[in-house]
Amino acid sequence: MGEKINYLKSMPSLVIGDLVAKLPIVQGGMGVGISLSTLASAVAKEGGIGVISAVGTGMEEKDLGTNFLEANRRALRNEIRKAKAQTSGIIGVNIMVALSDYKEIVKVSVEEGVDIIFSGAGLPMELPNLVDKQSKTKLVPIVSSARAASIISRRWIEKYNYVPDAFVVEGPMAGGHLGFKEEQIYDSNYSLEKIVPEVLDEIKKYETKHDVNIPVIVGGGIFSGADINKFIKMGASGVQMGTRFVATYECDASMEFKQSYIDCKEEDIVIIKSPVGLPGRAIRNRFIDDAKNDLKHPFNCPFKCIQTCDYKKSPYCISLALFNAKKGNLKNGFVFAGQNAHKITKLLSVKDLIESLKEEYSIELTGI
Template sequence: MPLPSLSIGGLSARLPIIQGGMGVGVSLSGLASAVANAGGIGVIATPGIGWQEPDFKTDYVAANSRALRKQIRAAKDKTKGIIGVNIMVVLTNFAHLVRAAVEERIDIIFSGAGLPLNLPELVDAKSSTKLVPIISSARAAKILCRKWLSRYNRLPDAFVVEGPKAGGHLGFKPEHLDDEEYALERLIPEVVKIVAPFEQESGTKIPVIAAGGVYSGGDIRKFLDMGASGVQMGTRFVATDECDADPAFKQAFVDADEESLTIVKSPVGMPGRAIRNEFLDDVEDGAKIPFSCPFHCIQTCEHKDSPYCIALALLNARKGSMKHGLVFAGANAHRVKSIVPVAQLMESLQQEYELSRQPIEPLAQEESPVEAAHP
């Protein structure tokens, strides 16, 4: 049986695969359009997207909004497929980026790193843009459904449920990252159960997308068997020809082993998963990387007390300056062995899915601690 399609608010992708948004500058129009052309949903990451604009340091908001518009237009020039953007709630220019994306008629806005409680009010009611929160618990799904219904008389068009094996910033406490109670295999059935009453009441499907540690076609089958409608994958798409990052960034994934993956304490106050390198060794040894912050890009960042600038560290890595860069990566990055075209990756995922015909049972479910939702 081939992979099923994925429908989000009337938009239909041939394959149920969403390419995760990866910043700074790792997933832009090049990667997003290639994924869309291959039948998935491509996603442009927005943090620091204006880094190539001449006024990036003098007019941060305008530079990023302008760059986002350029990237959306460039992606649309290359594909007729579905293109989304990932806009983090904690960005200080969150509202500006949302409005720019909507004005450019982006297909989907994915939004996490905080609950996007007010996202609908930033989007014109006549807009066709779909709104998809990224969450890490069934409780968050329930809160958003209730808030959006009461305030805006609408529901999310889908949910991306990101587990603790994801790369980059993680929506979990450090002690929960290896706790089976917070595993994605537990989260997916809980979120599916929570959204079901809202679906029934509204007569509208709310797809649940599994994210964080999804690596193979077998993983895709596993989560679809649990009730997910699709998956989001980030790490696999870094090691592709079309990924927008420097070749040295991609090679870091190929060279990584399991021991090199580590959890870091980010300046924004969240744990993050990254590939250990010279930069992280220096930070761990107490080095403070000198920097100035002409823009306060993330609301929760204590930049005055931070040993380094998270935005500049991510950007340096994206540019290939690995000695001065932070490389975020998922828990399965060590399994990456080569860099391939996006089309080849998508084909291999389909083949793996078809070969993994035996359904994988979810972890034994105890009585869910999450109370049932009542719209």
């Protein structure tokens, strides 16, 4: 038993500047309302990095219909405070560049002292300019290519004298919105195994030139401890995992949402055309089929929350659809999920899930 305990300690820590996570696991930010304070704080307590999604946090606020943007900011502020009250671990916020109130959401996150801002769904070119220079909040872009990582690095360094604190490289097997064209998703030339070495090589140039360490965190289809081991051997400093944390007791979604992961089969996981202009990966249901068969029609947008959403042509409001699913109303919504969601067979606690990942990692590392 003593030997096993030693092996389980072999998973490395994740260092981002002066932040040290005991485990190299970042829980992916999942909206609308899937990863809020309960899930994020549970992951942070276990030594990972817990992440609150800033998308649609205000969906349960009473003034949502009349004051959508302010309701979101208020709710996000409350979620950050609740998470920080529950743990002294590392708490981040995932903020989509495409949000209509992106700048204000960044400001709220910094004011509340979040440890890290993860930012994707667009290139966060101006992010360092939105953060007070005295702030300790780390800034971590989410990218899908070496080119995007280089463009952001050059811009931040030249214009703001700011080297990115880390990068998340998200591959095409992720759940939700994807930073790839539909024809690239299953093309091996765009696989995570292909992209990661390219990003590492590109980031190395900036590390050498500026004498800094820029950790690369890998996400999109990471399912097991063996997967974690594989990408850390490849040179990554950590992994981002979203799908695995949905079927946990602490996940902020409804039991119906979680059960859809447990019940789904591989053939149920499909690529959809999202109203925000990006392909997305979801679990097929009647709502998705109706949208695909033109049985849903354009609506009067109540929120205007996403800059890229062409609501006059969209067959449904994605914010409402995702919120309905979060609450368990799958008749009027759908569930985003990663490609490996069908491998999930039961509900676990965050603690038990992380213990199993540590054990799998150790077995892969030691062969014992």
